[in-house]
Amino acid sequence: MRAVTWQGRRDVRVETVPDPQIHEPTDAVIRVTSSGLCGSDLHLYEVLTPYMTPGDVLGHEPIGIVEEVGSAVDRLAVGDRVVVPFQISCEACWMCERGLQSQCETTQVRATGKGAALFGYSSLYGQVPGGQAELLRVPLADTTTVRVEHGPPDDRYVYLSDVLPTAYQGLEYAAVPDGGTLVVLGLGPIGQMVARLAVHRQIRTVGVDLVPDRLARAAQHGAEVLDATDGGVAERILELTAGRGPESVVDAVGMEAHGSPVTKAAQTVVGLLPDVLARPLMDHVGMDRLSALVTAIEIVQRGGTISLSGVYGGAADPLPMLDLFDKQVRLHMGQANVRRWIPELLPLVEDSGDPLGVESFASHHLSLDEAPEAYATFQRKDDGMQKVLFRP
Template sequence: MRALTWQGTEHVSVEEVSDPVIQEPTDAVIRVTSAAICGSDLHLYDLLGPFLAKGDVLGHETMGVVEEVGAGVTRVRVGDRVVIPFVIACGACFMCKRGLHTQCETTQQREHGTGAALYGYTELYGEVPGGQAERMRVPLADFNATVIGTDLPDLRYLFLSDILPTAWQGVAYADLPDDGVLGVLGLGPVGQFAARIGKHLGHRVVAVDPVPERRALAERWGVETFDLDGDVVERLRSATDGRGPDGVVDAVGMEAHGQGGIGLAQKAVGLLPDPLAQKAMTTAGIDRLTGMHTAFDAVRRGGTVSLSGVYVGTADPTPFMTLFDKQVTIRMGQCNVQRWRDELLPLVEDESDPLGTMDLVTHEAGLDRAPELYRTFRDKEDGCIKVVLHP
């Protein structure tokens, strides 16, 4: 089959690879109909090469049709249309029963000291082949494959795989009071959905992004937006009676604008031989922290900062004096996708499309254009906000 593979830093290509097969009785194999490029895929494209092997199949936002099931699969059937959460979890262990599917004790990657296995996301998370491909194996299919209807288009459902529950969890973790103001830093796909979810839940939403097209899209959904020019923290405070938002979702993460020296250091580490680069990243790695520190400064005293953007630094400086003095609460983590799907599925299937699943994608293409569109998405060119591939 054809699949998008990692070949080196800033180098991905579509190659012929082996078809997936049933490896365990609880597996299924799906024919992929849609697969999105996620912002966290760009971390693999740019930075996390030391934890990838040439030929790894990328992608973790996937949906399709079941073609084959193992002998132990009882709920999912051949022919079912399914969305696949990016987290591979069992649904029955101590952590899963508490809604912490990213910490699943069945698929947890103990060798690396990391959480549950993820599709297409480095040896740190199981090196499971991803879904930017014609087919994909789905472990523990009865719990992980979300069976959906056949009447609505893929774009109504696809984002249940990652960015929609990630945004939902981000807003939930922001712990807003009923009359609270939500701040959103970054209006990429997760930030767009976080802002819309805030509005859907009845909150005022103020958001920051340097890209005009992204601000314009958010404004269509009633979001108040600000550019990065000037003193962003002061502007957010001025818009909220001098206090700052009650909760702030950082939807940017480790590749925030600014701190160019850290970006150069990250790239330099990526050029080291893999064993040295891995050691550097897991013991002394640092992120660009502009987004996080802006969130800490902007949130009101006694408020909550919710980190949805990915951070991987192990030596990141943290302004504990400010956090302690302001009595800030911090919530964070990979999204526990399966925890939120029952709440989100009715909204996705609502005829009015209240979260705008059909108003996000700017680029759709076949798999062959994936390498080009990785660059377009990374560089924020051609008004690119979200890319969906149709293998």
């Protein structure tokens, strides 16, 4: 089959690799019909390269058709249409029963001390081949997949794999009070969807970004927007919120924030080192660009809540702990527990009125062969590229 493979820092290639096979009786193999390019994939493209191996198959946002099932799979049949969440979960362990599928005790990657195994996301999370491919092996297929109806276009459902649950959890964790204001830092795919969900709930929503296309898109869907290009974000946010700041902030940026040139340089240097040297530095030294999180701490109202949806990877990052303590800020964060939020999200994506605009959410539909250029363009934020769906 053809698949998008990682070959080195800023080097992804489309190659022919062996077709996936049923390894366990609980496995299924699906034929991928669409698969998203995620901002988290860009972390593997550059920052998290010490945890990657040449040939790793990328991608964790697929939808497709079941081609084959193992002997112990009883909830799926060949021909079913399924979304595949980015995490592999059992739905039966202590964590899953509490809605913490991202911590599934059956698939936890104990060798690296991490939570549930993830598709296409480095040795940190199990080195499971990903979904930017023609075919995908799905472990624990009965409890990992989400079966959806045939008929509607892939764009209607594919975001249930990651974008929608991650955004929904980010909004839930933000705990916006009645009549409160939400600020969303970063208007990439996750930030855009957080803003749409918040506006759908009639929450006053302010989106902040540097990219004009992203700001315009959020404004079209009802958010107030602030261009951060010229700085002064904190002052302008305070002006919009009676001098107190917003009750809730979602940081949808994460470890690759703009405005952290020293840390960016350090990330680049570490990414060029041999893995045997780079991994200990990534594991034990703070390597994140924290400007977005620092902004969140600065602007959030005293007694307010910061929700982290953007991925952070450093182990010992310097944070303004005195400010966090003094302002009585609540922090809530973590990988999205995908299946926990499906019951709330499925009616929204199946609504014929498309209240979240999922059918027009992708800015680009590309073939797998176009993946190398898509990664580069997405990282540069060029060509109006806001969300890519690959069609194998």
